[in-house]
Amino acid sequence: MDFRIASRADVPAVLDLLADDEITRLRGFGTVPEQVDAAVWAAFEAIDADDRNELIVAVHDQEIVGTCQLTFIPGLSRGGGERLLIEAVRIRADQRGRGLGGELIRWTVERARERGCRIVQLTTDKRRIDAHRFYAKLGFTASHEGFKLAL
């Protein structure tokens, strides 16, 4: 599996991955519009132009089988080291259970380490019990409560 920063041409495949998820569907943002919305393109352009945001795709046999978004956050804590936030992690349904997710997360952690980040963090829905085991196995600690407020 190869990992790279997503290009414009990858956006429809990434949207398919984001939508193909039970909890996303329950949230009501799970439908991929026939034509990608202008706001979604604008978001892609914003990520693409920002040194501290990276939309990542995992590619296997020339197909996009996974994605996540990385945000590198400067801060005054922890000696001024950056924090990596991982969001929107998805592995294509037919590729799950083969270790690709672990490969993807280990790659992002290595990327954070190379950049000198002091911490990597993410939140995962309390209903995703399998995800909790998955991140614990990768060395993460469920030390925090993740609070959300939808606007």
Added chain:
Amino acid sequence: MDFRIASRADVPAVLDLLADDEITRLRGFGTVPEQVDAAVWAAFEAIDADDRNELIVAVHDQEIVGTCQLTFIPGLSRGGGERLLIEAVRIRADQRGRGLGGELIRWTVERARERGCRIVQLTTDKRRIDAHRFYAKLGFTASHEGFKLAL
């Protein structure tokens, strides 16, 4: 109480606030050096130059009594709307229990709303039981597990 974006002159007061916390002390980053480290200045400059990062200070009687950091994150989910991440929330010890924290968080949520964010999120250590009640009262839902990996 007034809220504004921190200037360079506010950095020592913000570092004092960040350090004055039991859990931060346990983590071992709780000592404020006599002279602010070059890496911390660089982090401040990075935040200051970045449209998607804001170091906020709460000012009362010309003294800094609170702080938090805001990161506005573009993303393809939720119709292309931004996500606000709140980090490093602190109220000065002698000012706690007077509602200033609530004022600060409500102000940040309003700022997110004006900017068109679709979600506000934060994590808080599982040991901070008072903070959990505090965020629940402000309308946040503890729907997620917060995973961290220190590097």
